[in-house]
Amino acid sequence: MNTPLNSAMNVGDIVTKFPQAADIFKKLRIDFCCGGNRPLSEAIQERKLNEETIIEELNAAYLKMVAMNADTANWSDMSSNDIIDHVAQTHHAFLYDELPQLGQFVTKIYRVHGVNHPHLADVYHHFHDLSKELMEHIIKEDEIIFPLIKAYVSNPTEEARGKVTTAITELENEHDKAGDLLKQIRSLTNDYTLPAGACMTYTLTYQRLEALESDMFEHIHKENNILFPRFLNN
Numbered sequence: 001m002n003t004p005l006n007s008a009m010n011v012g013d014i015v016t017k018f019p020q021a022a023d024i025f026k027k028l029r030i031d032f033c034c035g036g037n038r039p040l041s042e043a044i045q046e047r048k049l050n051e052e053t054i055i056e057e058l059n060a061a062y063l064k065m066v067a068m069n070a071d072t073a074n075w076s077d078m079s080s081n082d083i084i085d086h087v088a089q090t091h092h093a094f095l096y097d098e099l100p101q102l103g104q105f106v107t108k109i110y111r112v113h114g115v116n117h118p119h120l121a122d123v124y125h126h127f128h129d130l131s132k133e134l135m136e137h138i139i140k141e142d143e144i145i146f147p148l149i150k151a152y153v154s155n156p157t158e159e160a161r162g163k164v165t166t167a168i169t170e171l172e173n174e175h176d177k178a179g180d181l182l183k184q185i186r187s188l189t190n191d192y193t194l195p196a197g198a199c200m201t202y203t204l205t206y207q208r209l210e211a212l213e214s215d216m217f218e219h220i221h222k223e224n225n226i227l228f229p230r231f232l233n234n
Contacts, residue, residue, distance in 0.1 A: 003059045003065075003203035011043055012036025012117070014198060017048045019207045023101050028054065036200055049117045051109045068094065069217075075168055075226045080153055083227050084146045085203070092138045096213060099131045105205040113202060117195060119188050130181040134216075137174050145171060149231070161231070175220045 005014055015021050015032045025032045030043045044051045063226070068090055075083060110124040137146040145167045187193065192206045 004062050005039035005055065005057065005058045007055055008039055010037055011040050014040060015057070015063060015200065015204060018058070018065065019204050019211065020061060020065065020098075020101075021058055022105075022204055024054070024057060026059065032200060075222055080227060080230055081150055084149060087219065087222060088126050088142055091215060091222075092142060093136070094215055095134055095138055098208070102205070102212065103128065103131055104207050105201060105208065109205050113191060117176065118126060122207075123185055123188050126181050126185050130178060130185070133174065133178055133181070137178070141171065142230075149227075150232070164231050168231060172224060172228065175224060178216065179220065182216060185209060186213065 011032045022032055106127045110120040114120045149164055152164045192210045
C-alpha cells in the first residue's frame with residue numbers, strides 16, 4: 001500500500017511536508033533539526049524503534065490533516081447542529097492539540113534566537129495571549145454556548161433565543177480579539193518571512209503559526225458567516 005510518508009524519506013523532508021510530524025519525532029527523541037538530513041529508517045534503527053508502528057502513526061496523523069483541509073462541503077445547506085459538531089470535532093480538536101505543542105516551539109525560538117531577533121519577544125507574548133483566549137473561548141463554546149444553541153434549535157422559545165443572541169454577540173467580540181492578535185503576529189513576522197539561515201525549529205514555528213491562522217479563518221468564517229446569522233437575522 002502506497003502511503004504519503006515512508007521511512008526512505010529524510011526526516012527533515014517529512015517535517016517540511018507535514019510540520020506536525022515534529023511532535024511525533026520529539027516524543028520519540030528523533031532529531032529532526034540537526035539530524036534531519038538522513039532517512040527516517042536510519043533514525044528509527046538508531047533508536048531501536050518499531051518502523052511499522054511509526055510509519056502508521058505518521059500517516060494516520062497526516063491523512064487526518066489532509067481530510068481536515070479538504071473542506072468542500074456546502075455549509076449553507078448543513079443543519080446548525082451538524083455545523084456545531086463539525087466545528088467542535090475538527091477546529092476545536094485541532095486547537096486542543098496544536099496550541100500546547102506550538103507554544104513550546106514559540107517559546108524555544110524566543111529563548112534561543114530572541115537576542116538576535118528582538119521581535120520574537122512580542123511574538124511570544126502575543127501568541128500566549130492568543131492561546132489563552134482561544135482555549136477559554138472553545139471551552140466556553142463546547143461546554144456552554146453550543147449546547148445552548150442546540151437547545152434552542154430543539155425548542156425555539158423567545159427566552160432561549162435571547163440567551164443565544166447574547167451569547168453569539170459575546171463570541172463574535174472574542175473572534176475579533178483573536179483576529180487582531182493573529183494580524184499582529186503576522187505583522188511582527190513580516191508575513192512569516194524567515195531570516196537568513198533560519199534553523200528547522202524556527203522554520204517549523206513560522207509554518208505552524210501560519211497554519212494556525214489559516215485554520216482560525218476557516219473556523220471563524222463557519223461561525224460568523226454561516227452559523228450565527230441564522231439566529232441573529234430571523
